[in-house]
Amino acid sequence: MLKIKNLHVAIGGEEIIKGLDLDVGAGELHAIMGPNGSGKSTLGYALAGREGYEVTSGSMEFEGQDLTELEPEERAAAGLFLAFQYPVEIPGVNNAYFLRSALNAQRKARGEEEVDSMTFLKTVRESLKGLKMDEALLKRAVNEGFSGGEKKRNEIVQMAVLQPKLAVLDETDSGLDIDALKLVAEGINAQRNAQRSFVVITHYQRLLDYLAPDHVHVLSDGRIVESGGEELAERLEAEGYSFLEAASEA
Amino acid sequence: MSAILNKLAPEADLADDRYGDIRRRAHQRLMQYGFPDLKTEAWKYTSLRVLEKRELSAGGASEADRPGPLPFEADVIAMANGLIDPDALNLPAGVRLEPLSPADLINLDYGDRAGAMAWLNLARFEQAWRLVIEAPLARPLVLAMSTSEDFAAGVHPRLQIELSEGADAVLIEQQTDRGAGLVNIVEDVALARGARLRHVIQRRNADSVWVQRTRVAVSADADYRCHALDLGGRLVRQDLSVHLLEAGANGEIDGVAFIDSKQHVDWHTAIDHEVGHTNSRESFRILADGTGVGVFNGRIHIQRGADDSHSDLNTANLLLSENARINTKPELEIYAEEVTASHGATIGQLEDSALFYLRTRGLPVEQAMALLKYGFAAAPLENAEPAALRDWLTSELQTVL
Ligand SMILES: Nc1ncnc2c1ncn2[C@@H]1O[C@H](COP(=O)(O)OP(=O)(O)O)[C@@H](O)[C@H]1O
Ligand SMILES: [Mg+2]
Numbered sequence: 001m002l003k004i005k006n007l008h009v010a011i012g013g014e015e016i017i018k019g020l021d022l023d024v025g026a027g028e029l030h031a032i033m034g035p036n037g038s039g040k041s042t043l044g045y046a047l048a049g050r051e052g053y054e055v056t057s058g059s060m061e062f063e064g065q066d067l068t069e070l071e072p073e074e075r076a077a078a079g080l081f082l083a084f085q086y087p088v089e090i091p092g093v094n095n096a097y098f099l100r101s102a103l104n105a106q107r108k109a110r111g112e113e114e115v116d117s118m119t120f121l122k123t124v125r126e127s128l129k130g131l132k133m134d135e136a137l138l139k140r141a142v143n144e145g146f147s148g149g150e151k152k153r154n155e156i157v158q159m160a161v162l163q164p165k166l167a168v169l170d171e172t173d174s175g176l177d178i179d180a181l182k183l184v185a186e187g188i189n190a191q192r193n194a195q196r197s198f199v200v201i202t203h204y205q206r207l208l209d210y211l212a213p214d215h216v217h218v219l220s221d222g223r224i225v226e227s228g229g230e231e232l233a234e235r236l237e238a239e240g241y242s243f244l245e246a247a248s249e250a
Numbered sequence: 251m252s253a254i255l256n257k258l259a260p261e262a263d264l265a266d267d268r269y270g271d272i273r274r275r276a277h278q279r280l281m282q283y284g285f286p287d288l289k290t291e292a293w294k295y296t297s298l299r300v301l302e303k304r305e306l307s308a309g310g311a312s313e314a315d316r317p318g319p320l321p322f323e324a325d326v327i328a329m330a331n332g333l334i335d336p337d338a339l340n341l342p343a344g345v346r347l348e349p350l351s352p353a354d355l356i357n358l359d360y361g362d363r364a365g366a367m368a369w370l371n372l373a374r375f376e377q378a379w380r381l382v383i384e385a386p387l388a389r390p391l392v393l394a395m396s397t398s399e400d401f402a403a404g405v406h407p408r409l410q411i412e413l414s415e416g417a418d419a420v421l422i423e424q425q426t427d428r429g430a431g432l433v434n435i436v437e438d439v440a441l442a443r444g445a446r447l448r449h450v451i452q453r454r455n456a457d458s459v460w461v462q463r464t465r466v467a468v469s470a471d472a473d474y475r476c477h478a479l480d481l482g483g484r485l486v487r488q489d490l491s492v493h494l495l496e497a498g499a500n501g502e503i504d505g506v507a508f509i510d511s512k513q514h515v516d517w518h519t520a521i522d523h524e525v526g527h528t529n530s531r532e533s534f535r536i537l538a539d540g541t542g543v544g545v546f547n548g549r550i551h552i553q554r555g556a557d558d559s560h561s562d563l564n565t566a567n568l569l570l571s572e573n574a575r576i577n578t579k580p581e582l583e584i585y586a587e588e589v590t591a592s593h594g595a596t597i598g599q600l601e602d603s604a605l606f607y608l609r610t611r612g613l614p615v616e617q618a619m620a621l622l623k624y625g626f627a628a629a630p631l632e633n634a635e636p637a638a639l640r641d642w643l644t645s646e647l648q649t650v651l
Contacts, residue, residue: 048610051602076612088607092625098608101621106612141625158611 007058018222034219048082077109079165083155090142127160173207185210205237276372317426332405344385350378378408386418401429413445427455441472455483470496478505482513491520494528504630511540538574554585563593
């Protein structure tokens with residue numbers, strides 16, 4: 001599904017990702033953990049194609065396509081989704097209208113029929129309900145005046161509607177209380193199947209408790225310094241990131 | 251005498267009709283004060299010199315096409331190339347249209363050179379109308395002002411719009427210019443006690459120079475709301491002043507101007523709280539693209555003694571290209587007590603982060619930008635009622651994004 005090889009990403013000439021390898025197979029859920037500033041969001045933005053995030057060497061392939069050759073919207077239509085760490089407020093743009101336009105733009109790009117508004121509303125309503133979100137949010141402007149938790153859950157709603165092949169979730173759990181965290185985890189689990197893959201960026205083990213990741217990676221200073229199974233997340237929780245220094249000194 | 255005056259106001263062809271004295275007096279004032287130039291504060295960003303280069307014909311254009319149909323039922327007064335044909339009217343009950351008499355036009359004062367275009371109108375108007383709305387209207391009344399493609403004349407329509415006590419109307423000025431002349435409108439609106447007017451100014455102009463001066467007088471407990479959607483033109487200058495004359499008067503202006511290459515749109519608004527216990531609110535947004543130039547001057551004046559008045563003015567502007575320009579200036583002048591008044595003005599650009607966010611959801615750049623522009627511009631139109639009116643205005647806006 002996703003193959004990243006020796007990836008280097010620079011922002012404004014400064015290298016942030018410094019040789020990263022990651023291989024995500026179909027249906028797998030990978031967790032990426034790491035201290036603040038280690039480059040987790042930078043990786044997400046580079047995958048999604050944000051301007052200014054320059055891939056200076058290495059490669060990112062998504063289902064055999066070179067991602068760097070695709071515009072952000074083409075990546076989306078190809079099946080890549082990024083849940084933002086800080087979802088953006090778009091004043092004046094109706095949430096439901098935006099989401100339906102986005103879905104139909106993707107479908108159009110793939111040569112599929114547009115969805116009618118009934119089918120669309122049914123899907124959105126179901127996922128809103130699952131996440132215990134008020135339907136009134138559909139009529140509001142995108143993310144505007146949403147609480148921190150509502151913004152995060154809204155990202156999961158978008159994912160559920162857009163049905164990507166690969167979802168990169170950037171700290172969707174941070175700032176959530178334990179109930180909201182459970183809802184988000186359920187929202188993610190509900191979307192899991194043998195084809196769909198996830199890269200879940202998080203600080204905390206608690207989300208992973210609900211998700212049972214196939215692989216856990218530790219990102220530090222732009223590189224993956226450790227990979228393992230769920231036990232790695234437990235170790236990070238217990239010891240903190242301090243053991244990284246020991247690891248890098250060794 | 252300036253070249254512009256020579257061109258626009260040759261004394262020899264001043265009409266000598268029943269308004270002759272009024273015209274001569276106005277002409278004299280015009281000659282005395284002269285034309286505004288960029289040193290005239292109110293005309294600092296808008297030059298009328300383009301008129302020097304125009305050969306304005308003396309009428310003679312073909313009949314103007316009607317503007318596009320509206321998606322709701324309405325009664326229409328057509329003004330083609332500046333003229334209303336009184337024989338073609340079919341007015342609803344409660345609406346009258348009649349010529350103004352000379353007595354209606356004496357003692358008018360448009361001040362010095364800043365008011366030159368209004369003096370010019372008074373000297374040279376072709377028709378002067380009083381439109382009286384005496385009752386609540388069941389459906390919107392449309393003043394469809396259009397010009398034809400071969401329109402190259404200078405016209406000076408003059409209108410006095412009166413809403414009687416108890417009147418309640420939606421008046422839509424649907425302005426569609428396709429020509430390259432001069433349309434110089436003077437419009438006086440008066441709301442009697444308790445009257446309500448939703449005044450829509452929807453403009454989509456070609457190459458004509460379009461100057462419109464609208465003065466609104468609001469009596470006790472009357473409610474005036476302007477909804478403006480200005481989709482630009484070669485040169486547009488709109489002055490809109492709302493005078494809150496008695497306690498309980500309410501005045502609101504919601505406006506959006508979208509200005510594209512080779513267009514210049516200048517809105518000067520003023521809300522004047524002449525007495526206490528009056529309220530106003532204004533929200534105005536300008537988007538300028540290409541080489542478009544937008545000017546907004548919004549003045550709120552709360553006069554001495556106009557205590558317990560409330561006002562809020564908000565203007566936001568969006569520059570969509572490097573070559574577009576927007577000059578915006580909110581002005582708050584408060585001389586009263588127990589007043590709440592606020593204002594804010596911003597000039598910004600489309601945010602990269604918002605654009606990126608929309609693109610990651612699959613929207614192509616053009617569509618994402620259109621959505622952001624719409625999101626920015628539509629806010630003032632949200633206040634338009636009824637819903638059919640709001641939907642029409644927002645769909646008109648969407649056609650240019
Ligand atoms: N737009 C930017 N310009 C310059 N430096 C940036 C920018 N965004 C992130 N960085 C830097 O890149 C590093 C990694 O940031 P980020 O990817 O946000 O980390 P994380 O998500 O792991 O907390 C940090 O040192 C941060 O200061
Ligand atoms: Mg981050």
